[in-house]
Amino acid sequence: MRRWRIGLVVVAVGLLLAGCGVAHERSARSVVPDTPVGLPVGSRLTLPLTTLDPDRQVLHVLSRLAYGPRPGDVERVRAMGLAAWIERQLEPERIPDELVERRLGAYPTLRMTTAELFQEFPRPDPAASTRRREAMLSGEAPMRDAMAGEAGLGGPPRIATELAAARLERAVWSERQLEEVLVDFWFNHFNVFAGKDAVRWMVSAYEREAIRPHALGRFRDLVLATARHPAMLFYLDNWMSVRDGLIVPSGPNQGQRRGLNENYARELLELHTLGVDGGYTQADIVETARAFTGWSIDYQGTRQFLYRPGAHDDGEKRVLGHALPAGGGEGDGLAVIDIVTRHPATARTIATKLARRFVSDQPPLAVVDRVARAYRDTDGHVRAMMRALVTAPEFWSEAAWNAKLKKPLELVASAARALDARPGSEIGRRSAGFHLARATSRLGEPLFYAQPPTGHPDTAEAWMNTGTLLARLNFAVALAHNRLPGVRVDLEGLLGDADRRRPEAVLDRLLAVTLHGQVSARTRETLIAQLHDAAGVRRTAGGQGAADTDVGNLAALVLGSPDFQRR
Amino acid sequence: MSGYVRRSFVKGGALALCGLATGTGIPRFLVRSAYAGPTRRRPKVLVAVFQRGAVDGLGMIPPHGDAAYYAARPSIAIRPPAAGTPETALDLDGFFALHPALEPLKPLWDARQLAIVHACGSPHPTRSHFDAQDYMETGTPGVKTTRDGWLARGLLARAATAASPFRAVAVGPQLPRALRGDAGALAMQTLRDFDLGVDGSGTGSGMDARRAFEALYASRGQDVIHGTGRETFAAVKMLKAADPQRFEPAHGARYPRTDFGEKLRQVAQLIKADVGLEVAFVDIEGWDTHAGQGNERGQLANRLADFARGLRALALDLGDRMEDVVVLSMSEFGRTVRENGNLGTDHGRATAMLVLGGPVRGGRVYGRWPGLAPEQLFEGRDLEVTTDFRQLFTEVAWHHLGVPNQANVFPGFAPSSETLPGVLMSGRVS
Numbered sequence: 001m002r003r004w005r006i007g008l009v010v011v012a013v014g015l016l017l018a019g020c021g022v023a024h025e026r027s028a029r030s031v032v033p034d035t036p037v038g039l040p041v042g043s044r045l046t047l048p049l050t051t052l053d054p055d056r057q058v059l060h061v062l063s064r065l066a067y068g069p070r071p072g073d074v075e076r077v078r079a080m081g082l083a084a085w086i087e088r089q090l091e092p093e094r095i096p097d098e099l100v101e102r103r104l105g106a107y108p109t110l111r112m113t114t115a116e117l118f119q120e121f122p123r124p125d126p127a128a129s130t131r132r133r134e135a136m137l138s139g140e141a142p143m144r145d146a147m148a149g150e151a152g153l154g155g156p157p158r159i160a161t162e163l164a165a166a167r168l169e170r171a172v173w174s175e176r177q178l179e180e181v182l183v184d185f186w187f188n189h190f191n192v193f194a195g196k197d198a199v200r201w202m203v204s205a206y207e208r209e210a211i212r213p214h215a216l217g218r219f220r221d222l223v224l225a226t227a228r229h230p231a232m233l234f235y236l237d238n239w240m241s242v243r244d245g246l247i248v249p250s251g252p253n254q255g256q257r258r259g260l261n262e263n264y265a266r267e268l269l270e271l272h273t274l275g276v277d278g279g280y281t282q283a284d285i286v287e288t289a290r291a292f293t294g295w296s297i298d299y300q301g302t303r304q305f306l307y308r309p310g311a312h313d314d315g316e317k318r319v320l321g322h323a324l325p326a327g328g329g330e331g332d333g334l335a336v337i338d339i340v341t342r343h344p345a346t347a348r349t350i351a352t353k354l355a356r357r358f359v360s361d362q363p364p365l366a367v368v369d370r371v372a373r374a375y376r377d378t379d380g381h382v383r384a385m386m387r388a389l390v391t392a393p394e395f396w397s398e399a400a401w402n403a404k405l406k407k408p409l410e411l412v413a414s415a416a417r418a419l420d421a422r423p424g425s426e427i428g429r430r431s432a433g434f435h436l437a438r439a440t441s442r443l444g445e446p447l448f449y450a451q452p453p454t455g456h457p458d459t460a461e462a463w464m465n466t467g468t469l470l471a472r473l474n475f476a477v478a479l480a481h482n483r484l485p486g487v488r489v490d491l492e493g494l495l496g497d498a499d500r501r502r503p504e505a506v507l508d509r510l511l512a513v514t515l516h517g518q519v520s521a522r523t524r525e526t527l528i529a530q531l532h533d534a535a536g537v538r539r540t541a542g543g544q545g546a547a548d549t550d551v552g553n554l555a556a557l558v559l560g561s562p563d564f565q566r567r
Numbered sequence: 568m569s570g571y572v573r574r575s576f577v578k579g580g581a582l583a584l585c586g587l588a589t590g591t592g593i594p595r596f597l598v599r600s601a602y603a604g605p606t607r608r609r610p611k612v613l614v615a616v617f618q619r620g621a622v623d624g625l626g627m628i629p630p631h632g633d634a635a636y637y638a639a640r641p642s643i644a645i646r647p648p649a650a651g652t653p654e655t656a657l658d659l660d661g662f663f664a665l666h667p668a669l670e671p672l673k674p675l676w677d678a679r680q681l682a683i684v685h686a687c688g689s690p691h692p693t694r695s696h697f698d699a700q701d702y703m704e705t706g707t708p709g710v711k712t713t714r715d716g717w718l719a720r721g722l723l724a725r726a727a728t729a730a731s732p733f734r735a736v737a738v739g740p741q742l743p744r745a746l747r748g749d750a751g752a753l754a755m756q757t758l759r760d761f762d763l764g765v766d767g768s769g770t771g772s773g774m775d776a777r778r779a780f781e782a783l784y785a786s787r788g789q790d791v792i793h794g795t796g797r798e799t800f801a802a803v804k805m806l807k808a809a810d811p812q813r814f815e816p817a818h819g820a821r822y823p824r825t826d827f828g829e830k831l832r833q834v835a836q837l838i839k840a841d842v843g844l845e846v847a848f849v850d851i852e853g854w855d856t857h858a859g860q861g862n863e864r865g866q867l868a869n870r871l872a873d874f875a876r877g878l879r880a881l882a883l884d885l886g887d888r889m890e891d892v893v894v895l896s897m898s899e900f901g902r903t904v905r906e907n908g909n910l911g912t913d914h915g916r917a918t919a920m921l922v923l924g925g926p927v928r929g930g931r932v933y934g935r936w937p938g939l940a941p942e943q944l945f946e947g948r949d950l951e952v953t954t955d956f957r958q959l960f961t962e963v964a965w966h967h968l969g970v971p972n973q974a975n976v977f978p979g980f981a982p983s984s985e986t987l988p989g990v991l992m993s994g995r996v997s
Binding site for chain 1 (some may be wrong): 605619622633642651681693694695696697698732737740741742746753754755756760761762763764776779780782783784790791792793795796798799802821822823824825828852853855857869872873876880907908909914949986
């Protein structure tokens with residue numbers, strides 16, 4: 001079998017970068033300097049040999065480290081060189097991203113603090129909430145539809161609705177693609193549920209402050225930032241966890257007895273770090289919970305993290321064999337974070353999850369070992385783990401090619417990118433992001449509304465079933481026929497000079513644009529058979545003249561094909 | 568009417584098969600029914616309700632006769648029964664009671680259609696939601712490599728009543744692990760959206776695009792995508808013919824306008840439309856009450872109100888059809904006996920499961936009560952499991968769904984008729 005060297009073209013990136021923008025926004029990008037200051041010229045990444053041919057190498061990278069190729073992306077990456085493109089994605093702060101930043105201006109809640117959001121979107125009157133719940137339970141009121149976003153336009157649900165819309169806009173139009181993929185990955189790893197009471201107001205700050213800044217940073221910083229964030233403290237109840245037997249000194253609950261809450265401690269060990277088989281015991285969970293007592297929220301004031309010394313259990317603790325001497329105070333939690341993030345089980349858990357996301361649902365042990373080693377060697381640096389991952393032979397193997405089923409967010413974003421969808425000028429109810437997020441929700445992945453702390457799953461078995469397949473096909477039809485409000489696709493433009501009177505030419509052009517020729521023989525044969533059927537051909541008005549190709553239907557069939565469901 | 572509808576399904580199935588003649592990929596449900604053969608019998612239906620997040624069995628079915636219950640829960644215990652006093656526990660047998668929010672289920676208890684299995688749970692002591700849910704759904708506690716679910720294995724082990732892709736349906740965006748496997752279960756979010764919206768381009772080519780999509784998925788691909796696709800198109804056709812949405816809730820039933828209520832309403836529609844449904848699977852979330860659980864009112868009470876009103880509406884709506892229906896509630900584990908420092912409860916061991924329906928020997932609480940005194944607790948903190956959930960699930964599989972006793976529904980577990988709880992009429996006489 002022929003083996004290819006990856007990324008042979010190692011070039012100075014200067015001029016090529018200028019060509020990497022969204023094609024239709026090229027004029028807006030001319031203000032960008034050709035060579036961002038300090039960007040390394042050439043590449044430090046050495047990619048392994050692979051049997052994937054150069055075309056597939058590029059597509060593989062664009063569908064794993066990005067939300068799929070837009071028209072022209074394959075050529076741009078090839079010209080730049082794979083290794084250089086990956087290097088660039090590993091340093092997102094150096095990539096100009098003005099188009100999407102301008103778009104995000106339409107979502108004001110993204111820039112507001114949690115305290116400001118509580119002011120802007122006051123908590124509904126509790127009596128009214130009770131009345132509404134009673135009406136729902138008795139079958140009298142209409143259903144609440146916050147998750148689909150209908151009710152999410154006014155009132156507190158608007159916060160998560162705008163955040164989801166922004167996520168989709170970034171997934172489709174941001175140049176910092178790998179960062180977006182990792183923000184989604186880490187959010188699900190450290191999931192919070194926007195449907196749980198106060199989290200509704202905190203979820204936007206959570207993504208902005210705890211997840212996004214560390215997406216390619218240190219794992220320990222992610223653990224620390226999430227552990228101290230009000231959204232996580234509230235979601236997993238740690239803000240109320242206090243030393244056992246504490247008598248509430250004042251306030252409405254004065255004189256009542258309070259104590260430990262194990263919720264955060266358990267998920268920290270089970271999900272965030274060691275993993276369920278990571279070797280901890282129930283006693284470790286209790287000791288961990290003791291260590292984090294007092295890590296709380298200034299709930300009535302700033303709505304920010306607040307350490308409450310009076311609530312902390314200052315006794316000696318023992319976590320995973322490490323002694324924490326008495327009197328550690330707020331430092332006890334920091335000590336536990338050090339212990340768990342340096343634990344080899346954590347390296348393995350994080351490596352396995354990354355490999356599952358970027359390689360395959362059941363990743364080979366070799367790639368897990370390699371990424372885990374990178375974790376241990378660098379004290380958990382995400383960028384180093386990603387470098388280990390993309391330089392692993394397993395990442396470039398035939399077994400990894402097209403091995404992942406796109407989850408709903410990936411399907412929606414990659415379809416919009418494949419057809420070079422453009423956002424309309426509408427904002428709010430009609431914005432592109434809003435409607436793309438709603439489509440994602442219909443496909444089964446309501447962003448920020450995964451209730452369990454595992455977040456949305458990352459394997460095929462969770463995402464492929466009859467109901468969601470229909471939703472995928474319906475989304476393909478809506479997008480291709482320009483029936484998704486706020487989003488416009490220009491199929492005529494994509495087809496260029498392909499002869500509309502020759503359906504096969506139109507089909508081949510569509511397959512080239514969306515699947516870059518990587519289509520199974522059977523899918524192509526089936527599609528060609530449709531061309532001679534009415535599905536692919538539109539009769540002209542009054543049956544005059546030669547039949548015209550039904551481009552919308554054909555595009556919908558391609559986006560709805562089994563081939564497009566994989567990445 | 569129902570006879571006509573059923574015949575149209577058999578026809579729909581044959582049509583689907585013709586449509587697939589180009590490939591060898593035949594939907595799994597048709598492969599199965601090829602040797603099953605048609606029958607006229609109305610299928611027994613199991614409605615499995617998973618209370619995800621670990622329901623507090625001691626709040627749902629309070630053991631008011633156990634003095635240790637009130638000692639362990641100074642703030643969140645349910646007030647003992649006091650006839651005529653609102654917001655007190657509803658006595659069942661002098662020892663156990665219903666949470667007052669379960670009041671809609673009391674008439675079903677009185678009519679002996681509701682049984683409770685208390686101190687029920689998994690032999691595996693994990694307190695991880697996700698492992699415990701997986702173990703309960705695969706039916707193999709402690710074994711993580713089991714790829715299919717207990718309900719899928721149960722369905723595979725017995726002949727289908729009718730050839731239908733609706734034999735096993737999960738209402739929700741995902742197929743639960745209990746139904747994953749080779750039984751060809753399907754998931755649907757809503758009946759309304761379970762269609763291909765291809766028309767509307769104004770060209771009249773909608774039906775042709777539908778056929779084109781079907782052709783794309785009809786090929787012989789053996790992966791999850793192709794398999795799902797073949798079943799999807801067969802199901803869409805049959806659903807169109809059956810039109811279950813024409814069935815309005817009957818007998819004055821009013822489903823709560825909640826996720827759970829909407830799901831149950833659609834389960835009832837599928838049952839009434841005679842689409843060959845044998846297992847329906849419905850999730851209800853929000854049971855992980857670590858803080859502010861509440862007592863007669865509050866967080867748990869609100870979830871229980873949704874749960875009870877939904878089940879009550881289902882039973883009312885189905886009327887006589889409940890003779891063929893068993894509702895089985897389950898949850899991955901129970902919660903700590905003592906309330907925690909935040910007036911909530913942490914992850915525990917045993918919980919209570921409800922069995923509801925015509926075939927149920929109801930009006931009884933089943934299982935040995937291990938007691939709540941500190942020395943009686945598992946690891947000094949949790950209600951001990953005295954009924955392995957597999958005993959209860961086995962009884963439902965054998966005596967309701969008709970799964971043959973020799974089928975290996977719970978690998979590594981050897982139940983016998985003598986050890987089953989006896990909650991069903993057709994089961995062991997106790």
